[in-house]
Amino acid sequence: MVDLTTTYLGLKLKNPLVASPSPLSEKVENVKRMEEAGVAAVVMYSLFEEQIIHESLELDYFLTRGTESFAEALTYFPNIGKFTLSPEKYVETLKKTKLAVNIPVLGSLNGVSSGGWIEYGRKIQDAGADALELNLYYLPVDVDLTSSQLEDNYLKLVSDVRAGISIPLAVKLAPYFTALPNFAKRLVDAGADGLVLFNRFYQPDLDLENLEVVPHLVLSNSDELRLPLRWIAILYGKVKADLALTSGVHTPEDAIKAIMAGANVAMSTSAILKRGSNAIQHILTGMEEWLVAHEYESVKQMRGSMSQGAVAEPAAFERANYMKVLNSFNPDSM
Numbered sequence: 001m002v003d004l005t006t007t008y009l010g011l012k013l014k015n016p017l018v019a020s021p022s023p024l025s026e027k028v029e030n031v032k033r034m035e036e037a038g039v040a041a042v043v044m045y046s047l048f049e050e051q052i053i054h055e056s057l058e059l060d061y062f063l064t065r066g067t068e069s070f071a072e073a074l075t076y077f078p079n080i081g082k083f084t085l086s087p088e089k090y091v092e093t094l095k096k097t098k099l100a101v102n103i104p105v106l107g108s109l110n111g112v113s114s115g116g117w118i119e120y121g122r123k124i125q126d127a128g129a130d131a132l133e134l135n136l137y138y139l140p141v142d143v144d145l146t147s148s149q150l151e152d153n154y155l156k157l158v159s160d161v162r163a164g165i166s167i168p169l170a171v172k173l174a175p176y177f178t179a180l181p182n183f184a185k186r187l188v189d190a191g192a193d194g195l196v197l198f199n200r201f202y203q204p205d206l207d208l209e210n211l212e213v214v215p216h217l218v219l220s221n222s223d224e225l226r227l228p229l230r231w232i233a234i235l236y237g238k239v240k241a242d243l244a245l246t247s248g249v250h251t252p253e254d255a256i257k258a259i260m261a262g263a264n265v266a267m268s269t270s271a272i273l274k275r276g277s278n279a280i281q282h283i284l285t286g287m288e289e290w291l292v293a294h295e296y297e298s299v300k301q302m303r304g305s306m307s308q309g310a311v312a313e314p315a316a317f318e319r320a321n322y323m324k325v326l327n328s329f330n331p332d333s334m
């Protein structure tokens, strides 16, 4: 028997496969099904800053009916679409989920600004969440906003959330930072116990017939693993935080690569949305078989064994790799 256990954010997990936020966790039955299939923990879908602010503005509006300013303020918020589950409903679903399953359940907050809405971190904690994942998802479109201002805003948000809760805090971030290792280190200094690499940005498309900008959500495939894989390998041992890999985990090999690069856990959404519980069982049984076949006794033994600090050629993770890749292309094969 191989030992698949791992730890993440101080939680003891039976294996390194975690279900990352998705609409599946809106329903308690789905979380139970994922638990039965074997996931070691679930991160709930996110509660968005916009949802909380929208709701409190609506409340203000009703309380001060007749004052035009609130009605106007409401129109500043973009249509928040199908995210109709109210913040209260979110907390309720989290409580019910916690009661229904035995695996750790993490709450998720998605926002970019410090402010009253972050008290929801504490509400999520009070609802029984084992940890909180804070998703930093902002698209800087203002030409006057500098990268250091943006990073400072994020760091303030992380330290404000940290100050409001006592459960472990993970920060989920995008890959688009000029000096990612430095920012990662400062996130940890601001109070992050774990880093979740990376958010996937969903790029809009253009509908040429209707001349509209349309949302375009495509589920991932294993090719997308390599971006977080590289950065986990680089950050392992350099930042004092647990690491979670999200994006592109579809097969047992993907999960094993995540661990070998240095992740405590491999997170999956697209594979589970595409193939349901089968995806979970396939990844876990495949991992176990792989460990046995390659004479590993435990996941812990594998962790970080192919991080940048551990491999024979650390430069393969850096600029040198760029030239090598370009040179490896053979135009004669076209």
Ligand SMILES: Cc1cc2nc3c(=O)[nH]c(=O)nc-3n(C[C@H](O)[C@H](O)[C@H](O)COP(=O)(O)O)c2cc1C
Binding pocket: 020, 021, 022, 023, 044, 045, 046, 047, 108, 110, 135, 172, 198, 199, 200, 219, 220, 221, 224, 246, 247, 248, 249, 267, 268, 269, 270, 271
């Ligand atoms: C339909 C859908 C909904 C998602 N909702 C959230 C969310 O509420 N909060 C969040 O942090 N990530 C959300 N994600 C991102 C996933 O948690 C995950 O990080 C991303 O899909 C990359 O992992 P994957 O390659 O396994 O899909 C969502 C993804 C999808 C496809």
